[in-house]
Amino acid sequence: MNRLPVPARVLKVALPVPLPTLFDYLPASGGSQAAVGARVLVPFGRRKLVGIVVETDAVSRVDPGRLLPAVAILDEGQPLLDAGLLKLLTWCWQYYKHAPGDVLQTALPPALRKAETRLPGPPLEYRLTEAGHNRLEQAPGRAKSQFALLSELAKRPLSAASLAQTGPRWRPTLARLMEQGWVQSAEQAREVPRVSPGPELMPEQVQAVRAIKQSAGRFQCHLLDGVTGSGKTEVYLSVLETLLSEGKQGLVLVPEIGLTPQLLRRFRRRLGLEPAVLHSKVSEGERLAAWESARTGRSRLVIGTRSALFTPMPGLGIIILDEEHDASFKQQDGFRYSARDVAVKRASGLEVPVILGSATPSLESLNNAAAGRYQWHRLRQRATRAAMPAWRVLDVRHHTLFSGLAEGTLEAMGETLSRGEQVMVFLNRRGWAPVLMCGDCGWHGLCGRCDAHLTWHRGIGQLWCHHCGFQQRVPAFCPECRADALSGAGEGTQQLEQVIQARFPDAPVLRFDRDSTRRKGSFDEQAEAVMEGSPCVLVGTQMLAKGHHFPEVTLVVVVNVDQSLFSADYRALERLGQTLVQVSGRAGRVEKPGTVILQTCQPENEALAQLINEGYEPFAQAQLEERVQAQLPPATYQALVRADAHKRDDVERFLKAAKRCFPAGKASLFGPMPAIMEKVAGRYRMYLLVQARARSELHRQLDSWLDELRGLPAGRKVRWAIDVDPQDL
Numbered sequence: 001m002n003r004l005p006v007p008a009r010v011l012k013v014a015l016p017v018p019l020p021t022l023f024d025y026l027p028a029s030g031g032s033q034a035a036v037g038a039r040v041l042v043p044f045g046r047r048k049l050v051g052i053v054v055e056t057d058a059v060s061r062v063d064p065g066r067l068l069p070a071v072a073i074l075d076e077g078q079p080l081l082d083a084g085l086l087k088l089l090t091w092c093w094q095y096y097k098h099a100p101g102d103v104l105q106t107a108l109p110p111a112l113r114k115a116e117t118r119l120p121g122p123p124l125e126y127r128l129t130e131a132g133h134n135r136l137e138q139a140p141g142r143a144k145s146q147f148a149l150l151s152e153l154a155k156r157p158l159s160a161a162s163l164a165q166t167g168p169r170w171r172p173t174l175a176r177l178m179e180q181g182w183v184q185s186a187e188q189a190r191e192v193p194r195v196s197p198g199p200e201l202m203p204e205q206v207q208a209v210r211a212i213k214q215s216a217g218r219f220q221c222h223l224l225d226g227v228t229g230s231g232k233t234e235v236y237l238s239v240l241e242t243l244l245s246e247g248k249q250g251l252v253l254v255p256e257i258g259l260t261p262q263l264l265r266r267f268r269r270r271l272g273l274e275p276a277v278l279h280s281k282v283s284e285g286e287r288l289a290a291w292e293s294a295r296t297g298r299s300r301l302v303i304g305t306r307s308a309l310f311t312p313m314p315g316l317g318i319i320i321l322d323e324e325h326d327a328s329f330k331q332q333d334g335f336r337y338s339a340r341d342v343a344v345k346r347a348s349g350l351e352v353p354v355i356l357g358s359a360t361p362s363l364e365s366l367n368n369a370a371a372g373r374y375q376w377h378r379l380r381q382r383a384t385r386a387a388m389p390a391w392r393v394l395d396v397r398h399h400t401l402f403s404g405l406a407e408g409t410l411e412a413m414g415e416t417l418s419r420g421e422q423v424m425v426f427l428n429r430r431g432w433a434p435v436l437m438c439g440d441c442g443w444h445g446l447c448g449r450c451d452a453h454l455t456w457h458r459g460i461g462q463l464w465c466h467h468c469g470f471q472q473r474v475p476a477f478c479p480e481c482r483a484d485a486l487s488g489a490g491e492g493t494q495q496l497e498q499v500i501q502a503r504f505p506d507a508p509v510l511r512f513d514r515d516s517t518r519r520k521g522s523f524d525e526q527a528e529a530v531m532e533g534s535p536c537v538l539v540g541t542q543m544l545a546k547g548h549h550f551p552e553v554t555l556v557v558v559v560n561v562d563q564s565l566f567s568a569d570y571r572a573l574e575r576l577g578q579t580l581v582q583v584s585g586r587a588g589r590v591e592k593p594g595t596v597i598l599q600t601c602q603p604e605n606e607a608l609a610q611l612i613n614e615g616y617e618p619f620a621q622a623q624l625e626e627r628v629q630a631q632l633p634p635a636t637y638q639a640l641v642r643a644d645a646h647k648r649d650d651v652e653r654f655l656k657a658a659k660r661c662f663p664a665g666k667a668s669l670f671g672p673m674p675a676i677m678e679k680v681a682g683r684y685r686m687y688l689l690v691q692a693r694a695r696s697e698l699h700r701q702l703d704s705w706l707d708e709l710r711g712l713p714a715g716r717k718v719r720w721a722i723d724v725d726p727q728d729l
């Protein structure tokens with residue numbers, strides 16, 4: 001006798017609480033059924049929380065009499081996250097050992113974390129009415145901007161997103177046109193990409209494109225290892241062109257700072273569509289609209305930063321991660337996932353190809369490529385045919401420095417400017433000076449809450465801690481000995497800006513750092529000014545290493561890299577190599593090859609010399625061999641238990657207790673060790689390091705251990721979290 005399956009009745013719901021479990025509820029009484037992947041509103045203690053149904057089941061571990069019904073099913077029970085995505089997210093919380101609710105929240109746009117938010121309807125487009133066309137027959141009259149917008153709409157209907165491209169004041173203008181009855185809105189037709197041809201591809205590009213297209217419809221990871229300017233983006237565009245024309249969707253992830261108007265313009269123009277843009281600086285409403293448009297398959301192309309990885313896309317045919325080595329792909333708090341690794345996982349689940357592109361691939365990816373797990377495509381020729389920049393190492397040990405710059409450097413800058421070209425000066429320290437000190441007694445301005453010096457921001461007369469945000473006024477006298485002998489030691493970007501301006505009064509000096517570009521869009525405005533091409537000096541931090549290519553820059557000065565050569569973090573050298581190559585690659589054109597001046601006190605450093613003389617690949621290869629020798633990732637797998645508290649003893653006690661209950665097995669445990677910066681914002685930070693030769697060994701031991709850790713009484717006095725595949729110590 002066949003028995004009918006018992007109807008599934010218990011909803012297993014992920015809730016935004018830091019607990020490692022799903023919660024059981026009954027369906028809302030009398031309401032619609034909640035599908036898996038749908039939002040529900042449920043009672044939780046005295047609150048009501050928005051959760052997501054992850055699965056349904058006939059049974060519950062909770063006594064049936066105590067199960068509560070959901071308050072409401074949101075979005076009419078429509079699943080917002082499809083089965084594939086739920087599977088990926090489930091994998092994520094198991095792999096990263098993080099609370100399921102928190103993981104699922106990451107997949108939702110912030111607006112949908114609130115119960116009152118409704119899914120937006122289909123997007124509208126605006127088109128001319130009969131009357132509108134008639135109006136166009138007549139003279140423009142005084143309302144020039146209205147007439148211009150009307151003519152624009154006469155060519156084709158436009159969405160709000162496309163209208164926003166026409167200028168800043170389109171909204172009121174459009175409203176007036178609608179009042180007049182000249183324009184009306186209607187549900188937007190599905191976008192059909194209108195591709196414009198790209199340049200003829202170079203042989204290396206052709207090979208990469210062919211291999212990637214051949215892998216369409218199955219899982220394959222491609223490492224696109226191409227020097228800056230080798231045409232990686234052009235490869236993405238060619239592949240997307242084909243996939244989009246077959247009706248698929250594409251997902252492109254870029255680092256935080258890489259999402260420039262320049263890049264969006266390029267995709268928009270070449271593919272003839274409006275990408276859905278998803279990142280934290282987009283307003284909540286726009287983000288929701290873009291997300292919904294991707295989820296319903298209306299948007300063909302999503303471009304976004306880290307968390308856009310979780311966008312539901314029913315027709316997803318390829319994932320592309322540009323600058324795959326970039327640290328911003330790893331979330332550094334809460335749900336500490338690596339968007340690069342999860343992207344590969346997502347592609348594998350969907351059986352689609354994924355491209356990891358970089359001029360300076362991470363050692364992890366190079367290792368995977370060398371082992372044959374990834375297809376490795378090298379682009380060694382610049383598509384622009386510009387020569388790679390020439391390096392000049394300047395030993396600054398026996399030089400007088402002017403605010404950190406050697407005379408030789410200043411002369412080279414002067415020559416470049418007088419040839420009508422641009423200079424970029426790179427220093428990864430903002431502010432005026434990294435330390436304020438007393439010349440009489442040696443007092444230093446330290447942050448009371450962190451193991452860090454306070455940075456002197458001279459313009460605003462403040463001392464700032466760049467780690468916890470603490471601020472205070474600059475004292476007039478030494479707080480220790482009352483001497484009037486305070487001065488800065490070392491230099492930051494603000495000081496460089498001023499010194500350079502004083503030395504070259506006729507050249508504009510533009511500063512790019514977190515202070516000068518705080519206002520939205522100001523980075524792009526300054527970048528556009530540089531693109532105009534007249535001689536100027538760009539002074540900036542890490543920010544300058546990414547996103548923009550400045551063709552008129554022919555001299556790059558790297559002021560000081562010596563700290564990275566001595567760092568206690570084993571990844572510091574890899575990062576330094578990447579940064580140097582990235583900064584140097586920002587410069588130069590065909591006719592005007594670039595020069596990079598590297599000021600250092602360590603000219604004999606072997607790794608540095610290898611990077612400069614042989615290039616990134618041999619440098620990375622040597623680094624990789626060192627990691628293998630030292631049994632460090634990617635040769636091994638790591639996880640950290642990080643803990644912090646106001647009292648150092650509490651942290652140590654917890655981690656020691658944790659260490660005692662570490663289960664026997666093949667993975668090894670090290671620590672407790674203080675974090676590289678032990679004290680931040682008044683909290684002491686330490687960690688235990690677990691390391692194994694195989695991922696499976698690591699995870700097997702972690703899982704049983706974590707259950708014990710959650711029960712440790714010493715854990716109540718600290719904040720602790722697990723970080724799987726940590727990127728910093």
Ligand code: ADP
Nearest residue numbers: 199200201202228229230231232233234383384
């Ligand atoms: P990457 O992403 O590797 O830095 P891009 O794709 O941005 O390189 O290419 C650098 C420049 O070269 C761009 O201006 C691009 O339009 C141009 N370019 C790329 N491929 C070609 C090609 N095959 N022929 C001519 N120009 C190209």
Ligand code: ZN
Nearest residue numbers: 438441478481
């Ligand atoms: Zn003093």
Ligand code: ZN
Nearest residue numbers: 447450465468
């Ligand atoms: Zn501080």
